[in-house]
Amino acid sequence: MRIGILGSGIVAAAIGSRLVENGHEVMLGSRSEKNGKGVDWAGQHKINSYYGTFGKAAAFGELLWNCTAGAHSLDCIQNAGIENFSGKVLIDVANPLDFSGGMPPRLTVCNTTSLGEEIQQLLPDAHVVKALNTINVELMCNPTMVEGNDHIALICGDEGRSKERVSQLLLNEFGWKAETIVDLGGIVHSRSMEMLIPFLISIALKNGTYLNGIKIVSLLHAYGSM
Numbered sequence: 001m002r003i004g005i006l007g008s009g010i011v012a013a014a015i016g017s018r019l020v021e022n023g024h025e026v027m028l029g030s031r032s033e034k035n036g037k038g039v040d041w042a043g044q045h046k047i048n049s050y051y052g053t054f055g056k057a058a059a060f061g062e063l064l065w066n067c068t069a070g071a072h073s074l075d076c077i078q079n080a081g082i083e084n085f086s087g088k089v090l091i092d093v094a095n096p097l098d099f100s101g102g103m104p105p106r107l108t109v110c111n112t113t114s115l116g117e118e119i120q121q122l123l124p125d126a127h128v129v130k131a132l133n134t135i136n137v138e139l140m141c142n143p144t145m146v147e148g149n150d151h152i153a154l155i156c157g158d159e160g161r162s163k164e165r166v167s168q169l170l171l172n173e174f175g176w177k178a179e180t181i182v183d184l185g186g187i188v189h190s191r192s193m194e195m196l197i198p199f200l201i202s203i204a205l206k207n208g209t210y211l212n213g214i215k216i217v218s219l220l221h222a223y224g225s226m
Protein backbone atom coordinates (compact mmCIF):
# COMPACT_ATOMS: atom_id res chain seq x y z
CA MET A 1 0.00 0.00 0.00
CA ARG A 2 1.12 3.61 -0.57
CA ILE A 3 1.29 5.48 2.72
CA GLY A 4 1.87 9.21 3.22
CA ILE A 5 3.22 10.57 6.49
CA LEU A 6 3.06 14.27 7.28
CA GLY A 7 6.16 14.89 9.39
CA SER A 8 9.90 14.44 9.40
CA GLY A 9 10.58 13.96 13.12
CA ILE A 10 11.35 10.86 15.17
CA VAL A 11 7.73 9.67 15.16
CA ALA A 12 7.37 9.90 11.38
CA ALA A 13 10.72 8.13 10.94
CA ALA A 14 9.87 5.28 13.34
CA ILE A 15 6.41 4.63 11.88
CA GLY A 16 7.67 5.07 8.32
CA SER A 17 10.53 2.62 8.85
CA ARG A 18 8.28 -0.07 10.25
CA LEU A 19 5.85 0.32 7.35
CA VAL A 20 8.68 0.15 4.77
CA GLU A 21 10.05 -2.96 6.52
CA ASN A 22 6.55 -4.45 6.20
CA GLY A 23 6.62 -3.94 2.42
CA HIS A 24 4.68 -0.68 2.02
CA GLU A 25 5.71 2.29 -0.08
CA VAL A 26 6.09 5.29 2.24
CA MET A 27 6.57 9.01 1.63
CA LEU A 28 7.48 11.43 4.44
CA GLY A 29 6.38 15.04 3.98
CA SER A 30 7.80 18.35 5.18
CA ARG A 31 7.42 22.10 4.67
CA SER A 32 10.49 21.89 2.44
CA GLU A 33 11.27 19.13 -0.05
CA LYS A 34 14.95 19.49 0.90
CA ASN A 35 14.35 18.78 4.60
CA GLY A 36 17.51 16.98 5.71
CA LYS A 37 15.75 14.58 8.06
CA GLY A 38 13.44 13.39 5.28
CA VAL A 39 16.34 12.97 2.87
CA ASP A 40 18.34 11.00 5.49
CA TRP A 41 15.36 8.80 6.37
CA ALA A 42 14.67 7.90 2.74
CA GLY A 43 18.37 7.15 2.23
CA GLN A 44 18.41 4.63 5.08
CA HIS A 45 16.09 2.30 3.18
CA LYS A 46 17.03 0.58 -0.06
CA ILE A 47 13.55 0.69 -1.62
CA ASN A 48 10.03 2.05 -1.16
CA SER A 49 11.02 5.15 0.85
CA TYR A 50 10.42 8.64 -0.49
CA TYR A 51 10.33 12.18 0.79
CA GLY A 52 8.65 15.34 -0.44
CA THR A 53 6.46 18.22 0.64
CA PHE A 54 3.40 17.81 2.87
CA GLY A 55 1.30 18.08 -0.32
CA LYS A 56 3.22 15.39 -2.18
CA ALA A 57 3.04 12.98 0.77
CA ALA A 58 -0.70 13.57 1.21
CA ALA A 59 -1.36 13.05 -2.51
CA PHE A 60 0.88 9.93 -2.55
CA GLY A 61 -0.77 8.05 0.31
CA GLU A 62 -3.87 5.89 0.16
CA LEU A 63 -3.56 5.89 3.95
CA LEU A 64 -2.24 9.00 5.74
CA TRP A 65 -0.60 9.79 9.08
CA ASN A 66 -0.30 13.13 10.88
CA CYS A 67 3.04 13.09 12.71
CA THR A 68 3.62 16.85 12.84
CA ALA A 69 4.12 19.08 15.88
CA GLY A 70 0.55 19.35 17.17
CA ALA A 71 0.59 23.11 17.73
CA HIS A 72 1.21 23.46 13.97
CA SER A 73 -0.70 20.43 12.61
CA LEU A 74 -3.64 22.42 11.23
CA ASP A 75 -1.22 24.64 9.27
CA CYS A 76 0.65 21.56 8.00
CA ILE A 77 -2.61 19.94 6.83
CA GLN A 78 -3.79 23.16 5.14
CA ASN A 79 -0.36 23.37 3.49
CA ALA A 80 -0.80 19.75 2.23
CA GLY A 81 -4.03 20.63 0.39
CA ILE A 82 -7.42 19.68 1.86
CA GLU A 83 -8.40 17.85 -1.35
CA ASN A 84 -5.54 15.35 -0.88
CA PHE A 85 -7.28 13.90 2.22
CA SER A 86 -10.67 13.30 0.65
CA GLY A 87 -12.06 9.81 1.27
CA LYS A 88 -8.88 8.70 3.06
CA VAL A 89 -8.16 7.56 6.62
CA LEU A 90 -5.87 9.97 8.49
CA ILE A 91 -4.25 8.53 11.62
CA ASP A 92 -3.57 11.45 13.97
CA VAL A 93 -0.68 10.81 16.35
CA ALA A 94 -0.04 14.47 17.20
CA ASN A 95 -0.38 16.26 20.52
CA PRO A 96 -1.10 20.01 20.69
CA LEU A 97 1.67 20.89 23.13
CA ASP A 98 3.29 24.20 24.04
CA PHE A 99 6.54 23.78 26.00
CA SER A 100 7.26 27.52 26.21
CA GLY A 101 6.11 27.70 29.85
CA GLY A 102 8.25 24.75 30.96
CA MET A 103 7.29 21.25 32.06
CA PRO A 104 4.72 19.79 32.07
CA PRO A 105 3.62 21.43 28.80
CA ARG A 106 0.41 23.35 28.21
CA LEU A 107 -2.17 22.05 25.72
CA THR A 108 -2.86 24.64 23.02
CA VAL A 109 -6.46 23.38 22.77
CA CYS A 110 -8.45 21.36 25.34
CA ASN A 111 -11.66 21.02 27.37
CA THR A 112 -14.15 22.18 24.73
CA THR A 113 -12.26 20.88 21.69
CA SER A 114 -9.10 18.98 20.73
CA LEU A 115 -6.64 18.71 17.88
CA GLY A 116 -8.26 15.47 16.68
CA GLU A 117 -11.66 17.15 16.48
CA GLU A 118 -10.29 20.28 14.81
CA ILE A 119 -8.56 18.15 12.17
CA GLN A 120 -11.82 16.25 11.52
CA GLN A 121 -13.66 19.59 11.15
CA LEU A 122 -10.99 20.82 8.73
CA LEU A 123 -11.25 17.55 6.74
CA PRO A 124 -14.97 16.65 6.65
CA ASP A 125 -14.38 14.24 3.73
CA ALA A 126 -11.62 12.31 5.54
CA HIS A 127 -11.87 9.78 8.36
CA VAL A 128 -9.69 10.91 11.26
CA VAL A 129 -8.63 8.23 13.74
CA LYS A 130 -6.70 9.38 16.80
CA ALA A 131 -4.18 6.71 17.78
CA LEU A 132 -0.79 6.20 19.45
CA ASN A 133 -0.61 9.79 20.76
CA THR A 134 -0.31 8.44 24.34
CA ILE A 135 2.47 5.98 23.40
CA ASN A 136 6.17 6.86 23.48
CA VAL A 137 7.78 6.70 20.06
CA GLU A 138 10.05 3.80 21.07
CA LEU A 139 7.01 1.70 22.03
CA MET A 140 4.65 2.58 19.17
CA CYS A 141 5.92 -0.16 16.86
CA ASN A 142 7.47 -2.23 19.68
CA PRO A 143 4.80 -2.62 22.40
CA THR A 144 6.41 -5.86 23.60
CA MET A 145 9.30 -3.79 24.99
CA VAL A 146 7.04 -3.38 28.05
CA GLU A 147 7.04 -6.54 30.12
CA GLY A 148 3.75 -8.43 29.72
CA ASN A 149 2.70 -6.29 26.75
CA ASP A 150 -0.57 -5.49 28.55
CA HIS A 151 -0.41 -1.69 28.40
CA ILE A 152 -3.15 -0.11 26.31
CA ALA A 153 -3.32 1.77 23.03
CA LEU A 154 -6.30 4.14 22.99
CA ILE A 155 -8.01 4.98 19.71
CA CYS A 156 -11.07 7.05 18.76
CA GLY A 157 -12.80 8.29 15.62
CA ASP A 158 -16.23 8.77 14.13
CA GLU A 159 -16.19 5.94 11.57
CA GLY A 160 -16.19 2.33 12.70
CA ARG A 161 -14.64 0.87 9.52
CA SER A 162 -11.72 3.29 9.69
CA LYS A 163 -11.06 2.45 13.34
CA GLU A 164 -11.21 -1.27 12.48
CA ARG A 165 -8.62 -0.68 9.74
CA VAL A 166 -6.34 1.16 12.18
CA SER A 167 -6.80 -1.55 14.83
CA GLN A 168 -5.82 -4.22 12.30
CA LEU A 169 -2.72 -2.21 11.40
CA LEU A 170 -1.71 -1.88 15.07
CA LEU A 171 -2.35 -5.60 15.54
CA ASN A 172 -0.75 -7.04 12.42
CA GLU A 173 2.01 -4.55 11.65
CA PHE A 174 3.02 -2.97 14.98
CA GLY A 175 2.61 -5.94 17.37
CA TRP A 176 -0.24 -4.72 19.58
CA LYS A 177 -2.66 -7.28 21.06
CA ALA A 178 -6.39 -7.03 20.25
CA GLU A 179 -7.35 -6.90 23.93
CA THR A 180 -5.05 -3.93 24.59
CA ILE A 181 -6.47 -1.74 21.81
CA VAL A 182 -9.19 0.31 23.52
CA ASP A 183 -11.70 2.13 21.28
CA LEU A 184 -13.08 5.07 23.28
CA GLY A 185 -15.74 6.01 20.70
CA GLY A 186 -16.11 9.13 18.56
CA ILE A 187 -13.44 11.69 17.71
CA VAL A 188 -14.70 13.83 20.64
CA HIS A 189 -12.66 11.50 22.86
CA SER A 190 -9.48 13.01 21.39
CA ARG A 191 -9.96 15.51 24.20
CA SER A 192 -9.24 13.01 26.95
CA MET A 193 -6.55 11.25 24.90
CA GLU A 194 -4.68 14.54 24.44
CA MET A 195 -5.30 15.66 28.05
CA LEU A 196 -3.45 12.53 29.21
CA ILE A 197 -0.17 13.88 27.86
CA PRO A 198 0.72 16.38 30.64
CA PHE A 199 -0.07 13.58 33.13
CA LEU A 200 2.13 11.09 31.26
CA ILE A 201 4.96 13.63 31.13
CA SER A 202 4.66 14.14 34.91
CA ILE A 203 4.92 10.35 35.34
CA ALA A 204 7.97 10.28 33.05
CA LEU A 205 9.64 13.03 35.07
CA LYS A 206 8.92 11.13 38.29
CA ASN A 207 10.10 7.75 36.92
CA GLY A 208 13.08 9.17 35.04
CA THR A 209 11.95 7.44 31.82
CA TYR A 210 9.41 8.00 29.07
CA LEU A 211 8.96 4.22 28.70
CA ASN A 212 5.77 4.02 30.75
CA GLY A 213 2.40 2.55 29.78
CA ILE A 214 -1.23 2.83 30.86
CA LYS A 215 -3.33 -0.07 32.17
CA ILE A 216 -7.03 0.10 33.08
CA VAL A 217 -8.09 -1.59 36.30
CA SER A 218 -11.82 -2.29 36.44
CA LEU A 219 -13.42 -2.14 39.89
CA LEU A 220 -16.66 -3.64 38.56
CA HIS A 221 -17.02 -6.16 41.39
CA ALA A 222 -16.71 -3.49 44.05
CA TYR A 223 -18.97 -0.81 42.58
CA GLY A 224 -21.15 -2.42 39.89
CA SER A 225 -21.52 -1.25 36.31
CA MET A 226 -22.76 2.14 35.07
Ligand SMILES: NC(=O)c1ccc[n+]([C@@H]2O[C@H](COP(=O)([O-])OP(=O)(O)OC[C@H]3O[C@@H](n4cnc5c(N)ncnc54)[C@H](OP(=O)(O)O)[C@@H]3O)[C@@H](O)[C@H]2O)c1
Pocket residue numbers: 006007008009010011012029030031032035067068069070071072075076093094095096097132133134135136137138
Ligand atom coordinates in the same frame (compact mmCIF):
# COMPACT_ATOMS: atom_id res chain seq x y z
N1 LIG B 1 7.99 11.77 20.66
C1 LIG B 1 7.10 10.92 21.14
O1 LIG B 1 7.42 9.95 21.86
C2 LIG B 1 5.65 11.13 20.79
C3 LIG B 1 4.70 10.21 21.27
C4 LIG B 1 3.36 10.36 20.90
C5 LIG B 1 2.97 11.41 20.10
N2 LIG B 1 3.93 12.32 19.67
C6 LIG B 1 3.48 13.42 18.82
O2 LIG B 1 3.93 13.11 17.49
C7 LIG B 1 4.14 14.32 16.76
C8 LIG B 1 5.53 14.27 16.10
O3 LIG B 1 6.50 14.28 17.10
P1 LIG B 1 8.07 14.35 16.69
O4 LIG B 1 8.80 14.46 17.97
O5 LIG B 1 8.38 13.26 15.74
O6 LIG B 1 8.18 15.66 15.83
P2 LIG B 1 8.03 17.22 16.18
O7 LIG B 1 9.38 17.79 16.36
O8 LIG B 1 7.03 17.41 17.28
O9 LIG B 1 7.37 17.76 14.82
C9 LIG B 1 8.08 17.66 13.63
C10 LIG B 1 7.18 18.00 12.48
O10 LIG B 1 6.38 19.16 12.75
C11 LIG B 1 6.59 20.12 11.74
N3 LIG B 1 6.69 21.46 12.35
C12 LIG B 1 7.42 21.82 13.40
N4 LIG B 1 7.29 23.15 13.64
C13 LIG B 1 6.47 23.63 12.71
C14 LIG B 1 5.97 24.92 12.40
N5 LIG B 1 6.31 25.99 13.12
N6 LIG B 1 5.11 25.05 11.38
C15 LIG B 1 4.78 23.98 10.64
N7 LIG B 1 5.26 22.72 10.87
C16 LIG B 1 6.08 22.55 11.90
C17 LIG B 1 7.94 19.80 11.13
O11 LIG B 1 7.93 20.26 9.79
P3 LIG B 1 9.26 20.10 8.86
O12 LIG B 1 9.24 18.67 8.43
O13 LIG B 1 9.02 21.03 7.75
O14 LIG B 1 10.42 20.47 9.72
C18 LIG B 1 8.02 18.31 11.26
O15 LIG B 1 7.46 17.66 10.14
C19 LIG B 1 3.98 15.47 17.77
O16 LIG B 1 2.70 16.03 17.64
C20 LIG B 1 4.11 14.77 19.12
O17 LIG B 1 3.41 15.43 20.15
C21 LIG B 1 5.23 12.19 20.00
